[in-house]
Amino acid sequence: MSASQNIDLARHPLTHWAGPLGLPEFDKIEDSNFGPVFDAALAAHAAEVEAIAANPEQATVANTLEALELAGQPLDRVSSIFWCRAGAHTNDAIQAMEREISPKMARHFSAISMNDKLFARINDLYLRRDALGLDPETLRVLEKTWKGFVRSGARLDPEGKKRLATINEELASLGARFGQNVLADEKEWVLFLDEGDLAGLPEFVRGAMAQAAETRGQKGKYAVTLSRSIYEPFTTFSERRDLREKAFKAFAGRGETGGETDNAGVVRETLSLRAEKARLLGYGSYAALKLDDTMAKTPKAVMELLEPVWNKAREKAAADEADLQRLAASAGSNDKLAAWDWRFYQEKLRAEKYAFDEAELKPYLQLEKIIDACFDVATRLFGITFKEVSGIPAWHPDARVFEVFNADGSKRGLFLADYFARQSKRSGAWMSALQSGYKLGEGSTPVIYNIMNFAKPKAGEPALLSLDEAKTLFHEFGHALHGMLTDVTWPSVAGTSVSRDFVELPSQLYEHWLTVPAVLEKHALHYKTGKPMPKELLDKMLAAKTFGAGFATVEFTSSALVDMAYHARPDAPAEPAAFEAETLEKLGMPEAIVMRHRTPHFLHVFSGEGYSAGYYSYMWSEVLDADAFAAFEETGDAFNAEMAEKLRKHIYAAGGSADPEELYKAFRGKMPSPEAMMEKRGLV
Ligand SMILES: [Zn+2]
Numbered sequence: 001m002s003a004s005q006n007i008d009l010a011r012h013p014l015t016h017w018a019g020p021l022g023l024p025e026f027d028k029i030e031d032s033n034f035g036p037v038f039d040a041a042l043a044a045h046a047a048e049v050e051a052i053a054a055n056p057e058q059a060t061v062a063n064t065l066e067a068l069e070l071a072g073q074p075l076d077r078v079s080s081i082f083w084c085r086a087g088a089h090t091n092d093a094i095q096a097m098e099r100e101i102s103p104k105m106a107r108h109f110s111a112i113s114m115n116d117k118l119f120a121r122i123n124d125l126y127l128r129r130d131a132l133g134l135d136p137e138t139l140r141v142l143e144k145t146w147k148g149f150v151r152s153g154a155r156l157d158p159e160g161k162k163r164l165a166t167i168n169e170e171l172a173s174l175g176a177r178f179g180q181n182v183l184a185d186e187k188e189w190v191l192f193l194d195e196g197d198l199a200g201l202p203e204f205v206r207g208a209m210a211q212a213a214e215t216r217g218q219k220g221k222y223a224v225t226l227s228r229s230i231y232e233p234f235t236t237f238s239e240r241r242d243l244r245e246k247a248f249k250a251f252a253g254r255g256e257t258g259g260e261t262d263n264a265g266v267v268r269e270t271l272s273l274r275a276e277k278a279r280l281l282g283y284g285s286y287a288a289l290k291l292d293d294t295m296a297k298t299p300k301a302v303m304e305l306l307e308p309v310w311n312k313a314r315e316k317a318a319a320d321e322a323d324l325q326r327l328a329a330s331a332g333s334n335d336k337l338a339a340w341d342w343r344f345y346q347e348k349l350r351a352e353k354y355a356f357d358e359a360e361l362k363p364y365l366q367l368e369k370i371i372d373a374c375f376d377v378a379t380r381l382f383g384i385t386f387k388e389v390s391g392i393p394a395w396h397p398d399a400r401v402f403e404v405f406n407a408d409g410s411k412r413g414l415f416l417a418d419y420f421a422r423q424s425k426r427s428g429a430w431m432s433a434l435q436s437g438y439k440l441g442e443g444s445t446p447v448i449y450n451i452m453n454f455a456k457p458k459a460g461e462p463a464l465l466s467l468d469e470a471k472t473l474f475h476e477f478g479h480a481l482h483g484m485l486t487d488v489t490w491p492s493v494a495g496t497s498v499s500r501d502f503v504e505l506p507s508q509l510y511e512h513w514l515t516v517p518a519v520l521e522k523h524a525l526h527y528k529t530g531k532p533m534p535k536e537l538l539d540k541m542l543a544a545k546t547f548g549a550g551f552a553t554v555e556f557t558s559s560a561l562v563d564m565a566y567h568a569r570p571d572a573p574a575e576p577a578a579f580e581a582e583t584l585e586k587l588g589m590p591e592a593i594v595m596r597h598r599t600p601h602f603l604h605v606f607s608g609e610g611y612s613a614g615y616y617s618y619m620w621s622e623v624l625d626a627d628a629f630a631a632f633e634e635t636g637d638a639f640n641a642e643m644a645e646k647l648r649k650h651i652y653a654a655g656g657s658a659d660p661e662e663l664y665k666a667f668r669g670k671m672p673s674p675e676a677m678m679e680k681r682g683l684v
Pocket of ligand 1: 475479504507
């Protein structure tokens with residue numbers, strides 16, 4: 001009947017990888033294959049899981065936990081190729097397939113976590129866990145697996161399960177509505193200006209505004225819109241205080257317009273359902289539920305991080321405010337500095353103090369040399385080496401293949417990289433795995449890839465990067481190292497399978513080595529003269545980066561604190577808007593700064609559950625990377641061998657095989673403190 005019945009998963013190029021170096025034979029893959037192969041692979045996985053659940057023998061680690069971890073290999077393989085193509089080289093057929101596959105996958109995995117017989121076996125093992133003589137990693141995998149089932153509602157009675165399913169569905173649709181309301185408000189509002197209203201605006205802002213007006217059918221006019229890429233530069237540069245105020249009020253009021261798109265009801269209902277979900281699953285608050293499997297673990301730990309940062313940021317912002325007020329006065333304004341003045345005067349101050357042209361750096365940052373720098377740093381820190389192999393087909397001719405070797409010359413895995421932007425690639429930069437590295441069963445070596453979106457140079461010219469782009473290259477390569485250096489037994493804790501507030505440590509930390517003088521001297525060479533980048537140029541650039549940290553940190557931290565206040569209480573506030581105001585009042589929020597994301601348009605927190613009670617994690621990761629790099633700085637050597645070995649062993653190789661707090665302490669000897677981060681941000 002279905003085409004999937006004719007698929008031989010053991011031979012199909014999507015699930016049986018017979019290409020050079022163990023890669024898939026990309027040139028044999030046809031887009032029309034994905035659908036039937038997915039169906040066959042889902043059915044095969046479901047059958048494997050059913051056999052594990054129905055096993056009449058008592059549960060053992062081998063017949064249950066191990067069998068479950070190793071099940072579904074064809075599904076893993078077709079998925080990894082499919083998602084690679086969906087991001088890096090898509091087309092209409094792949095996009096249509098994406099819409100079909102996502103709900104199928106969600107249903108498939110939800111059925112597994114609701115499988116009572118399967119959970120009974122996991123639960124049996126879990127209850128006997130201390131008597132099984134397990135090594136620490138296996139014990140952790142068992143506990144994590146058990147917790148995963150419990151958090152999905154496996155222990156609830158039938159009525160509780162039904163209620164949880166209803167809550168999850170309602171939360172999903174509330175999240176979608178929240179996002180659509182914000183989008184509608186952003187689309188709805190526009191301010192058309194004429195040539196005469198543009199005082200202060202640089203060419204790039206005028207260009208973007210002209211373009212925005214044209215797409216709205218007002219060619220020849222200039223549109224202020226609420227897209228951050230227009231709103232922020234407009235309020236930064238416009239000399240017209242009245243227009244800045246208008247734009248600011250519209251931007252800060254997204255989702256709070258009182259009409260059909262007002263998010264007050266959505267937020268109230270969301271918070272109430274989240275509190276109920278936490279109670280149902282046995283947690284004291286929604287934040288406790290969300291943080292349970294993170295490094296921070298508790299709302300209290302998050303507050304202990306955010307509070308000292310908040311206090312320092314407010315002090316810094318207060319000092320900056322006085323400077324800006326003076327600048328405003330000397331420019332002839334007697335008004336008290338308002339929220340729509342801050343970016344404007346801050347930019348004036350920046351131009352005065354840190355005049356700097358970023359384009360001066362570019363000739364020193366050649367893509368090929370920065371790739372070499374990434375590899376070179378990995379060799380110096382971890383002993384691994386890279387060798388490019390040409391002539392191997394991947395998902396696109398631009399994708400390059402590198403073999404990765406251990407210090408003793410043995411094979412570690414593969415690294416693939418696809419650097420240039422093209423129409424078939426989504427924007428941004430990311431790391432992912434075609435195959436992860438683990439030892440269980442027959443074992444598997446990591447096949448990791450990086451995708452970038454750098455502008456492709458004309459033939460014969462070198463690709464040059466901005467400093468931010470070079471940092472992105474190091475960032476994603478840091479994630480790739482997390483995947484490539486992995487040294488664990490169990491697939492579910494391999495590589496980047498760690499908590500949300502830990503996963504950016506290996507990537508953000510790696511960025512630090514880009515600006516280590518020894519690295520720049522060797523690799524940041526002018527593409528014409530071959531001379532290294534002058535140190536003064538870099539120092540000027542770095543000093544400019546910390547400018548305005550008080551404002552940025554207050555904007556960010558107030559959002560993180562309000563997110564936590566909403567979710568760390570056992571119930572939900574009756575009036576979220578009033579609660580937001582009270583919380584800010586208690587915190588002593590400066591009058592002339594607003595939250596980066598106010599409640600009615602806080603998409604991270606309310607358009608889905610991904611970053612709810614989790615906005616803090618951006619800053620948490622920053623604390624970790626600054627504190628971790630300080631460990632090297634304290635030795636006076638950015639390549640200190642002893643630190644590097646600890647870093648490899650406890651962070652890059654360990655994946656999620658142990659509690660992240662223990663891993664960090666094993667590397668650093670102590671828990672991280674926010675001092676290094678505050679210094680890096682220029683707050684102290
Ligand atoms: Zn990242």
